[in-house]
Amino acid sequence: MPHVDQFLDSLERLEVGWTRTPAKELSSALDDVLLSPSIGAPLPFDGLSLEGANVNQQPSPADLESGSTGVTAARMAIASYGSILIQSDTDATEAASLFPDRHVAVLRASDIVPDMPAAFERLGPALRNDAVTTILATGPSATADMGALVKGAHGPMEVHVILVEDR
């Protein structure tokens, strides 16, 4: 797969964890990184789902607060920066990637693009034609406002990427 190594190097730099897995072993890869209770949103990818994992895919507002892990799809990733794209939908994708302390993102290897221009080449039509809302997330949330760099401000303090290699 092109760009995978560069992407993983970038994650390393950002201190973002990662797991490489074939599609059929997604559930067990997830099991290794979920801290219960887990919330999330259905994956928008053909043949991939969270069904086998212990994830509440229809969280209530209270669940957002109590969830320790949020599992969502990442629709695209940028190899040079280690960024992932979280696309808002009518499920709890945005909320699940934001409220819990740990965010686990499921990414298909074929969705990795090399760099920012390539990412915007795809985003242009999506935003224009389909009014897409998306977050380009690079590492965990962070702040330096309290006198030193702290990971985990209003958003997650930890991010883990599950890379589905054969998709």
Add this chain to the structure above:
Amino acid sequence: MPDVSRRTKATKIRRLMEAEGASVAENTQGFNAGRYASVKGLDDYEGLKQRARAIKEDAIERLPELIDQLRTQVEGRGGSVYWADDAADANRYIAEVAGDADRFVKSKSMTSEEIEVNEHLKAQGVEVIETDLGEWVLQVAEEAPSHIVAPAIHKSRESIAALFNERFDPEPPLETAEELTRFAREQLGRLIQGADVGMTGANFITADSGTLALVTSEGNARKTALVPPTHIAVAGIEKIIPTVEDLQPFVELIGRSGTGQDLTSYLSLLTPPVPSPVPDFDRPDEPMEGSERDFHLVLLDNGRTAMRDDPQLRETLYCIRCGACANSCANFQQVGGHAFGGETYSGGIATGWEAGVHGLESAASFNDLCTGCTRCVNACPVNIDIPWINVVVRDRINREEAPSAVNGLVDGLLPNDEPSGVPLARKAIANFDTLARWGSRVAPLANWLARQSPVRWLMDRLAGIDPRRELPTLRSTTLRSWFADRDTVVSDPDVILVPDTYTNYVWTQRGTAAVRALEAVGLSVDLADVGDVGRPALSQGMISTATARAETVSEVLAPHVEANRTIIFVEPTDLAMLKREYAKLLPAAEAERLADASQDVMSVLREQLETSGSSRLSEGKGQRLVYHSHCQQRTLDLESPTVDVLERLGFDVTTTSAECCGMAGSFGYKSEYYELSMRVGEALRDEVQELEGTEATVVASGVSCREQLEAVLDRDVVHPVQLLV
């Protein structure tokens, strides 16, 4: 400026430096170093900046059309767009949308601070909570931001802990940055959950898709846009860019330029209506569904249309508010935005913003702090000539200030084309050449007089020249008279050396050394019949005087340029004047010809050494040097020729990294800024001492740098060319 206000200003600056200087310096210098490191990671940094600039130029040019397009996009999908003429208009609309809302939560937005929406809403009985941790700290402390990107950089961890412990009395008391962050997250998390309206700004808005781009790191902007059922975004009209693809250079530049981060944690690209369900925390156990979320975009004019029509202020609208011009500014690094800022904005570009949105008076309160060192110019991701905007606004302020009796008197002595409002101090500085000419004729007397305390007292009172500064010593043998006495007749010289005011009357040794060095590499030299290139006048915002000087200089040098002679400068600030600022003062082709013909003495020596390979210049034999190149010289990328020549001749050279020495022409002489200038100089002193202890020879190209370094180091400083003869 009257004597009393000079003193008040000096006191204010001193207090700020004591209370906040250390925190501000640590943070801004960290950001600045981060910028240098981070932009190195880009393949084509300059190309990216040029693209960003071109996009902004195009966007501002086509703004009316883009606004229509944006409106169609947003309204077509059910959102509202409101054009607000000014702050009052914007606030009225926001209050109307608020209806009977009890609480607003906000993510950081300078534009919302510009309209003072918090105060307005509070007066209507609405609670407003800033959710950016830095902004929240300031809200709790009831203080103003000291930086446009990192608003609380003037506060240390200890002071934030003390503030929280006193205000909230947590058990156990908070201490570490982690504890403080966690505590703030919990407090604010609860406040966000019960909010009726979320208010954000926008870093960019794309006209083709109606997308708001928000550049953040904490995640509070995401929550602010997600949780409350109503989202209001307030943005200046200049935030609109044509297409989604146009975001790419800005996204890659903004974090690197501002805080030295390759990318910030989050880039939100919100294309309302956002489909995410609105979590209703009043019904915590019911599943989340439905995304009925109101969206209002308030497009703020508040002076921007007039800025767009103003050829000098228009460039300000290209600003993406990254903060680099603040971080790279030696003065800002010591005082922060509480001194170097107006009603809302701070840092170098704040002069343009304040003049445009709040008026000249707000800009006048801090505009002097820009010394024109130009270190921000290359840092700016959209290539804005920030120092020029400061000069233009200074010129406008001069024209507004009331004339005084003393000024009237001096007008006769120091004639120029400026309005009578220009303060005496500015005139004295602008006409240093005239003063030095008189002075050098009676040099011993003039120098003696200038050292007498009643005279210094008077200079302080009338012109604000600080008595603690040693004044330059005028030489009775000027460079010109030395040259004339040599009796060498040069009929067709190879090169022309400009005997600038300082080299001619004060630092004569570097002038004679330059002549000898040029001759040692086989060039015949003559002196130009002109010295003052207009730099002092320009630094005081006296654009017409500077223009008149530029015209004279151009006329005198024209025959030499015609004859293909290189025009050589020893003073970097004068060379920079010809290479950069003349483009604003003279017709384009004329300025370009002059700029192309002008070079600094060390570049010319390097060229000669490269072609001939040998010379009669002195060898360094391993002599250790610490070299502080001039700020404007570095902006023109002209530090390396000097270093190359010195190294080629066997000197062992270390260079400083401080952005500026703090003297910056006349700035360090002014009573109200003397202490700030010394603080900047002391930072440079510490760096010099750290680099080479006390052994190495200290070398500087600029006359101000030399004066400053000699004052803080208490040792002699030489121009590089003096080492070569």
